[in-house]
Each structure stands twice: as structure tokens, then as C-alpha cells.
Amino acid sequence: xxxxxxxxxxxxxxxxxxxxxxxxxxxxxxxxxxxxxxxxxxxxxxxxxxxxxxxxxxxxxxxxxxxxxxxxxxxxxxxxxxxxxxxxxxxxxxxxxxxxxxxxxxxxxxxxxxxxxxxxxxxxxxxxxxxxxxxxxxxxxxxxxxxxxxxxxxxxxxxxxxxxxxxxxxxxxxxxxxxxxxxxxxxxxxxxxxxxxxxxxxxxxxxxxxxxxxxxxxxxxxxxxxxxxxxxxxxxxxxxxxxxxxxxxxxxxxxxxxxxxxxxxxxxxxxxxxxxxxxxxxxxxxxxxxxxxxxxxxxxxxxxxxxxxxxxx
Amino acid sequence: xxxxxxxxxxxxxxxxxxxxxxxxxxxxxxxxxxxxxxxxxxxxxxxxxxxxxxxxxxxxxxxxxxxxxxxxxxxxxxxxxxxxxxxxxxxxxxxxxxxxxxxxxxxxxxxxxxxxxxxxxxxxxxxxxxxxxxxxxxxxxxxxxxxxxxxxxxxxxxxxxxxxxxxxxxxxxxxxxxxxxxxxxxxxxxxxxxxxxxxxxxxxxxxxxxxxxxxxxxxxxxxxxxxxxxxxxxxxxxxxxxxxxxxxxxxxxxxxxxxxxxxxxxxxxxxxxxxxxxxxxxxxxxxxxxxxxxxxxxxxxxxxxxxxxxxxxxxxxxxxxxxxxxxxxxxxxxxxxxxxxxxxxxxxxxxxxxxxxxxxxx
Amino acid sequence: xxxxxxxxxxxxxxxxxxxxxxxxxxxxxxxxxxxxxxxxxxxxxxxxxxxxxxxxxxxxxxxxxxxxxxxxxxxxxxxxxxxxxxxxxxxxxxxxxxxxxxxxxxxxxxxxxxxxxxxxxxxxxxxxxxxxxxxxxxxxxxxxxxxxxxxxxxxxxxxxxxxxxxx
Numbered sequence: 001x002x003x004x005x006x007x008x009x010x011x012x013x014x015x016x017x018x019x020x021x022x023x024x025x026x027x028x029x030x031x032x033x034x035x036x037x038x039x040x041x042x043x044x045x046x047x048x049x050x051x052x053x054x055x056x057x058x059x060x061x062x063x064x065x066x067x068x069x070x071x072x073x074x075x076x077x078x079x080x081x082x083x084x085x086x087x088x089x090x091x092x093x094x095x096x097x098x099x100x101x102x103x104x105x106x107x108x109x110x111x112x113x114x115x116x117x118x119x120x121x122x123x124x125x126x127x128x129x130x131x132x133x134x135x136x137x138x139x140x141x142x143x144x145x146x147x148x149x150x151x152x153x154x155x156x157x158x159x160x161x162x163x164x165x166x167x168x169x170x171x172x173x174x175x176x177x178x179x180x181x182x183x184x185x186x187x188x189x190x191x192x193x194x195x196x197x198x199x200x201x202x203x204x205x206x207x208x209x210x211x212x213x214x215x216x217x218x219x220x221x222x223x224x225x226x227x228x229x230x231x232x233x234x235x236x237x238x239x240x241x242x243x244x245x246x247x248x249x250x251x252x253x254x255x256x257x258x259x260x261x262x263x264x265x266x267x268x269x270x271x272x273x274x275x276x277x278x279x280x281x282x283x284x285x286x287x288x289x290x291x292x293x294x295x296x297x298x299x300x301x302x303x304x305x306x307x308x309x310x311x312x313x
Numbered sequence: 314x315x316x317x318x319x320x321x322x323x324x325x326x327x328x329x330x331x332x333x334x335x336x337x338x339x340x341x342x343x344x345x346x347x348x349x350x351x352x353x354x355x356x357x358x359x360x361x362x363x364x365x366x367x368x369x370x371x372x373x374x375x376x377x378x379x380x381x382x383x384x385x386x387x388x389x390x391x392x393x394x395x396x397x398x399x400x401x402x403x404x405x406x407x408x409x410x411x412x413x414x415x416x417x418x419x420x421x422x423x424x425x426x427x428x429x430x431x432x433x434x435x436x437x438x439x440x441x442x443x444x445x446x447x448x449x450x451x452x453x454x455x456x457x458x459x460x461x462x463x464x465x466x467x468x469x470x471x472x473x474x475x476x477x478x479x480x481x482x483x484x485x486x487x488x489x490x491x492x493x494x495x496x497x498x499x500x501x502x503x504x505x506x507x508x509x510x511x512x513x514x515x516x517x518x519x520x521x522x523x524x525x526x527x528x529x530x531x532x533x534x535x536x537x538x539x540x541x542x543x544x545x546x547x548x549x550x551x552x553x554x555x556x557x558x559x560x561x562x563x564x565x566x567x568x569x570x571x572x573x574x575x576x577x578x579x580x581x582x583x584x585x586x587x588x589x590x591x592x593x594x595x596x597x598x599x600x601x602x603x604x605x606x607x608x609x610x611x612x613x614x615x616x617x618x619x620x621x622x623x624x625x626x627x628x629x630x631x632x633x634x635x636x637x638x639x640x641x642x643x644x645x646x647x648x649x650x651x652x653x654x655x656x657x658x659x660x661x662x663x664x665x666x667x668x669x670x671x672x673x674x675x
Numbered sequence: 676x677x678x679x680x681x682x683x684x685x686x687x688x689x690x691x692x693x694x695x696x697x698x699x700x701x702x703x704x705x706x707x708x709x710x711x712x713x714x715x716x717x718x719x720x721x722x723x724x725x726x727x728x729x730x731x732x733x734x735x736x737x738x739x740x741x742x743x744x745x746x747x748x749x750x751x752x753x754x755x756x757x758x759x760x761x762x763x764x765x766x767x768x769x770x771x772x773x774x775x776x777x778x779x780x781x782x783x784x785x786x787x788x789x790x791x792x793x794x795x796x797x798x799x800x801x802x803x804x805x806x807x808x809x810x811x812x813x814x815x816x817x818x819x820x821x822x823x824x825x826x827x828x829x830x831x832x833x834x835x836x837x838x839x840x841x842x
Contacts, residue, residue: 036542036546037353039542039543039546039547040350040546040549040550041350041546041550042350042351042353046353047353049326049327050327052323053323053324053326053327053353054327056320056321056323056324056327057323057324057325057327057328057329057364059320059324060320060321060324060390061324061364061388061389061390062388062389062390062423063388064361064386064388065430066430067430067456068456070681070683070684072684073683073684073687102706103706103707104706104707104710107707107710107711107714108710110714111710111711111713111714111717114714114717114718114721115713115717117717117718117721118687118690118717118720118721121721121724122683122687125683125724125728130473130475130494131359134497134651137496137497137725137729138497138652140721140722140724140725143721144722147718164707201540201580203540204540204652207540207652208358208482208483208537208538208540209482209483209538209651209652209655209656210651210652210655211358211359211481211482212358212359212361212362215358215359215361215362216358216359216361217359217361218361219361219362219388220388223361223362275542276542276543277543278541278578278580279536279539279540279541279544279578279580279581279584280539280540280541280584281540281580281584282584282652282653284650284652284653284836284838284839285583285584285837285838285839286839287838287839288838288839288840288842289839289840292840292842293840465835466816466817467816468730470729470730496729496730583839587831587837588837648835648836649835649836650836653836
């Protein structure tokens with residue numbers, strides 16, 4: 001299915017994309033701060049200023065290190081989350097503009113979310129601290145549970161569009177958005193975005209029961225990078241859901257790029273609000289559910305989608 | 314105000330505070346938490362996260378030593394305060410805010426500190442004397458490598474000795490659980506309580522509301538460890554209403570709402586079911602209170618139910634089984650991972666007041 | 676040849692070399708294979724971290740390791756090999772390309788490698804997965820009878836730590 005997807009020049013436009021991710025990350029942090037302040041009984045407006053206060057505090061805070069910490073690995077883990085989030089949005093089309101029109105855009109996204117496995121574990125290992133290491137291994141346990149369902153959830157739109165190219169997937173949603181007739185794939189995708197961002201119900205890797213887990217020994221700029229990376233991953237995941245399940249830039253009145261941003265923002269708000277509703281899902285209980293419930297459900301979903309595609313052609 | 318001044322103002326407006334509670338001063342700690350919410354400050358999760366340490370109460374020798382060690386781990390800029398009585402909390406926090414803004418003082422403090430972490434010296438193991446054994450110098454950074462042991466599946470795994478120490482978020486005051494961890498599974502544990510220098514003065518609020526508030530606090534801590542910050546915040550709000558001497562009916566309504574929210578949550582039940590099960594025989598054998606029967610979810614519901622009953626004036630004659638509860642902890646957490654261990658300890662919420670020195674191993 | 680200070684660094688240095696392989700594949704227009712290589716290898720390194728570092732421990736592997744026997748000669752040999760190979764890559768007159776690659780390079784590669792045996796290859800992989808899982812089940816120290824009792828009737832199962840689905 002031929003589609004117009006103009007590859008814009010990298011360099012200048014990559015900076016714009018990075019800026020957009022940054023803005024969304026700050027918006028998510030702000031929203032989370034407001035919700036937290038409201039649930040604690042304080043004022044939502046004071047809570048919404050949390051990103052500013054936290055950034056100022058962390059920029060002013062000194063960095064620290066531990067005995068025999070593995071410096072290069074630790075700092076790679078710390079800064080890696082932001083880098084991965086930026087690499088993820090490289091394939092998200094804003095209307096008809098995209099930074100990289102890969103023929104295998106969906107696989108690129110999948111590869112990037114697997115790099116998050118390595119990054120979070122490195123952040124846990126590098127600190128040479130028991131709690132930090134426990135956090136890193138908790139993340140790997142959780143990742144083993146959601147990764148295979150995620151891979152199949154990403155396969156479903158590819159099967160329906162008969163292509164791994166993101167622009168083709170957008171074009172195939174002219175009639176009906178994929179989120180409507182592949183709800184299981186969409187739900188699993190959303191769950192996986194929250195999971196690889198170490199957020200909300202999937203935050204045991206950074207949990208308060210182990211003193212912040214992966215965040216336990218970081219301070220100053222390193223901590224800021226990790227925290228910002230989590231929000232950036234949420235934003236990137238929400239952004240990628242738009243072309244994949246929510247019809248890309250389709251919508252009345254407003255131009256396509258604006259619709260992409262609006263849909264990303266709405267999905268991101270939903271992800272952030274999820275933290276308030278659910279307790280933490282511990283990996284030792286979630287692993288069984290991931291393999292025995294989610295994986296068969298997604299496989300069935302892919303089967304249904306394949307049957308429909310074959311029947312339609 | 315220059316740029317750095319403005320940065321400092323914003324930074325201090327969102328300071329993170331590490332609250333150290335000495336056994337017997339839990340109301341001061343509750344007051345500190347309440348003051349933090351009112352100012353838009355937050356509780357720190359670890360020393361690396363903290364700008365301020367507030368010690369609630371009068372720590373004994375060992376606990377003081379722990380607090381000093383933790384103070385060493387705070388990155389700058391940092392400040393320290395002690396609060397003995399609920400009234401002192403506001404002033405103490407104001408002082409720390411001023412100290413954080415004081416650039417001169419912070420620079421001097423930073424200049425006085427070491428640049429490299431102090432080797433294996435603060436590990437408490439006795440090995441740092443004999444590091445000069447020629448053949449086996451396996452001690453990167455001065456800390457000897459972990460030795461191995463058999464784990465629950467029969468594999469050989471390294472054993473780490475990790476104290477779930479007195480300064481940990483949502484942890485009973487002064488309690489130390491010295492664990493031997495393999496991976497993150499607790500193979501052995503030992504309980505100790507680090508007490509205050511002198512027993513705390515008797516507190517004033519009416520007994521019913523204070524007991525109900527204490528149970529609310531316990532429930533809030535368990536919910537926080539279970540990862541449900543929203544419900545934990547609701548429980549803390551109810552606790553604050555009760556400690557303040559506020560409207561009893563309002564507090565009762567809030568408790569009912571919280572209890573229904575907790576029982577309706579299927580995810581919470583899924584996560585907490587089957588953990589730390591204690592049946593009737595075990596309760597009798599170990600001398601645990603009746604309310605401890607069941608698993609973590611049952612104990613959470615029992616905490617909320619008892620809190621509600623206290624408000625209604627049905628004082629449950631629950632004698633002090635704190636010592637038996639503390640003694641039972643090592644056996645209850647053995648063979649489980651750190652997350653489960655923390656949930657179990659929080660569900661029992663052992664009281665640590667009035668202990669001189671005590672160590673139980675399993 | 677690389678010399679690293681610990682098992683974790685060795686694992687991730689290996690990951691970097693695999694990513695370089697993936698990048699090389701991307702350069703020859705095998706986009707799908709290249710990206711999949713990166714994906715699989717990073718995932719494998721992360722899992723290696725679980726098995727080789729967490730379970731195996733291996734104290735010597737967490738210390739600075741030096742696996743080179745004759746340092747000077749080894750370094751010499753490595754440098755010479757690098758110079759020869761790099762010089763060859765840059766200076767050898769490569770022949771010019773005859774013909775053009777087909778539209779779908781991945782499909783062409785698949786055909787070239789597996790050809791008429793494509794169906795056999797596709798059947799083998801689930802069989803391999805099943806074999807691996809069967810091997811683990813056979814090797815596990817606790818079987819069904821330990822968990823569920825002699826008559827396989829005990830519910831809930833007697834596990835050191837209960838799983839999430841209540842099996």
C-alpha cells in the first residue's frame with residue numbers, strides 16, 4: 001500500500017522531536033505531581049510545579065558514588081533511558097513527516113524496548129548496592145513476563161496492514177482504528193508501555209520497599225536522568241501507540257500533526273493516572289499471569305486478525 | 314535574587330526529607346509527615362534521595378551511630394534537625410530550609426567531606442584488619458567478596474548479609490532485621506531493636522483515637538509498601554484527622570470508605586493473598602494476637618476494622634504481644650524474597666516501644 | 676580481544692559487538708535481519724546477566740580478570756591482525772557490483788539460505804522450544820508429586836513461594 005511519508009532532514013528536526021518528547025515528559029510529571037498532591041490533601045497547583053522543584057533540587061544536589069561502583073556501566077544505565085526514548089520516537093510519523101521511514105519501523109520499536117532491559121539492569125548493577133541490584137533483577141523478571149505478549153501485540157497491526165512499515169499501518173486504518181477491532185493487542189501494548197517505563201503498577205524495580213530500587217544510590221544529575229527517562233519512555237510509548245492503534249493523524253477539523261499530539265497527550269494522561277488506581281504488581285506473581293494468561297490471549301488475537309485478513313482479501 | 318538564589322528557592326520548595334523515628338515518638342513522626350505534605354515537601358526513599366534528616370525523638374547510642382552513618386551518605390546540600398515534641402516540628406523544618414538556602418554554610422560543609430567513599434570500613438565485618446593475605450586477595454574496594462551457600466533449589470549462590478535497617482521507608486521504628494540474602498531470598502534472619510536513650514514521655518491525646526490513629530498509620534505503611542500510594546495517602550489523612558482531635562464521624566466515614574476500597578480491590582487481593590499465612594495453631598503456639606491470623610490481606614483488613622472499632626468505643630482487649638510478634642518475624646520471612654518479607658513485617662506492624670536490648674535469630 | 680574488569684562488563688562488551696554486527700547488516704540493506712539481531716542479542720545479554728552473574732556468581736568473575744597469558748606478544752598479535760584486516764578492507768580493489776539486489780532483500784536472503792527447506796525450518800523451531808522446556812521440566816528438582824502430593828490432589832500447591840495464577 002503506497003503511502004506518502006516524507007523523510008525530513010535529521011539534525012534540526014531531530015532536535016524538535018527531542019524537544020517534543022521533553023515537553024511531554026514534563027507534562028506527564030506535572031500531571032503526576034498534581035494527582036499526588038490532590039490525593040494527599042494538598043493543592044493540585046502546588047503539586048503541578050513538582051517537575052520544576054525536583055529539577056532545581058537535583059541540579060543543585062551533588063552527585064555521589066559508592067564503593068567499587070561500576071562507573072561506566074552505571075552511568076550508561078542512568079542516561080540510557082532518555083536515549084532509548086528518543087530513539088523510539090524516530091519512527092513515529094507526525095502527520096506525513098517522519099524522521100526515519102524504515103521499512104521495518106515496528107521491529108525498530110521492539111528492539112528499542114528490549115534495549116531498556118539492558119539499561120535498567122545496568123543502572124541496578126552499577127551501583128554495587130544490594131537494594132539497587134534487587135531492583136535491577138526485579139525489572140528483568142517483569143520484563144520476561146510482558147515482552148513476549150508485547151511482541152505479539154506488535155505483530156497484530158503488522159499482520160492487518162500486511163507490512164512492518166509504520167506509514168503502511170496508519171494507511172490501513174482508514175476504515176476502522178485498530179484499537180477497536182484488536183482490543184486485546186491494544187490493552188497488552190498499553191500494559192507493556194507502562195511496564196517498560198517502570199511506572200505505576202509495574203514499578204517494583206524502583207519501589208519504596210527497597211529504598212527506591214534502581215534509584216536507591218543515585219543523586220543529582222544521575223537521578224534526574226533516570227526519573228526523566230521514565231517519563232520520556234511513557235511519552236514515547238504513548239506516541240507510538242497513535243500510528244499503530246489509534247489511526248495516526250486521522251480526525252476531523254484539526255491537521256494531522258495536531259491530532260497525533262492530542263492523541264499522545266490523552267493516552268499519556270491515562271498512563272499517568274493508572275498509577276493512582278492500582279497497587280504494585282510484584283514480578284513473582286505477575287510472571288505466571290503474563291505467560292499463562294496474556295500470552296495465549298494475544299496469540300488468539302493474532303489468530304483472529306489473521307483469519308479476518310485472509311477472509312477479506 | 315540572582316539565578317542561583319532562585320534555583321535554591323525552587324530547590325528548597327520541593328525538598329526531600331528522610332524521617333528517622335525513635336521508638337516511642339511515633340506521633341512526632343506523624344506530625345513531621347503532615348508538615349511535609351503541607352509544605353509540598355516529600356519523604357525521601359533513601360539517603361541518596363534526601364536533603365534533610367529529621368530525627369524524631371531521642372535516639373540511644375546505637376541508633377545515633379546509625380543516624381550519623383546515614384548523615385554521611387547524604388549528598389550535599391544537606392541539613393539535619395531533631396524534633397522531640399509535636400510542637401517543635403514546624404520550627405525544626407523552617408531551620409532546615411534556612412540551612413539549605415545558606416550557600417556559604419553548604420560550601421563549607423561540602424569542603425569538609427571526603428571525595429572517595431570510605432572503603433569497606435563501615436561494613437561491620439571484622440575483616441578489614443587482615444587484608445594482607447597474599448594468595449586470596451579477592452576484595453575489590455576493600456569489601457570481601459560474598460561466600461557461597463546452597464539456596465532453596467539446591468544451587469550454590471552467593472550469600473549477602475543485608476540488614477533491613479532502622480532507617481528504611483515505611484519500616485517499624487528502631488527495628489533491625491539482619492538478613493542473609495541469596496539473590497533476594499531471605500535465608501536467615503535475626504531481629505534486633507535499637508532503642509531510645511530514655512523512654513518517651515507519656516502522650517496526651519485520648520486513648521481510643523490514638524489507638525485508632527496508630528492502626529491507620531500501620532495500614533498506611535502496609536499500603537505504601539504494597540505500592541498503592543493513593544490509598545496510603547488516604548489512610549494518612551484519616552490518621553492526621555484523628556491525631557488532631559478532629560471530627561470523629563468524619564474520620565469514621567473516611568475509614569469506612571478506605572476499608573471498602575481496600576476490600577474491593579481485586580489486584581490488591583491477588584498480590585497479598587497467601588503471603589505469610591499464620592493459622593490458628595501457629596497463633597496459639599507463638600503467642601501472637603488473634604488479629605494476626607490469616608495472610609497479609611487479612612491482617613490489613615483487620616487493622617482497618619479494629620481502627621473503626623476503636624472509634625466506636627469497642628476497645629478490643631488486645632494485650633501487648635509485641636515481643637512475641639517480633640520473635641516470630643524471622644521464621645515467618647525465611648525462604649521468601651525481600652518484597653514478601655517487607656509486606657509481612659508491615660502487616661504485623663510490631664511495636665518496638667519499651668525494649669532495652671533484644672536479639673532473636675532464626 | 677578485549678580485557679575487562681568483571682563479568683558484567685564482559686557481557687555488555689559482547690552486547691556491543693553484537694550491535695556492531697547488526698549495524699553491519701543494516702549497511703548491506705538487510706534491515707529486518709539487522710534490527711532483529713540487535714533485538715535478540717541485547718535480550719540474550721540481559722538474560723545472560725541473570726544466569727551467569729546472579730545464579731553463577733563465580734567470585735573470580737567479579738574481580739578484575741586478566742585472561743591473557745603473554746601480554747606483550749598478545750597485544751602485538753592483535754595489533755598486527757587489526758592492521759592487516761583493516762588495510763585489506765580499505766586498500767584491496769573490490770570488484771564492482773554486477774546486477775542489483777531484488778526489492779525485498781530479506782525474502783531473497785531467506786530463499787537463498789533455506790530455499791526449498793523453508794517449511795522444515797519453520798517446523799523445527801517450535802520443536803526446539805518444546806525440547807528446551809521439556810529438558811527444564813525433567814531437570815527440575817521438584818516435580819508434580821512434590822507440589823501436589825502423591826495423589827496430585829493437594830490444592831493450593833506446596834510451593835516455597837506461591838505463583839500468581841494459583842496453579
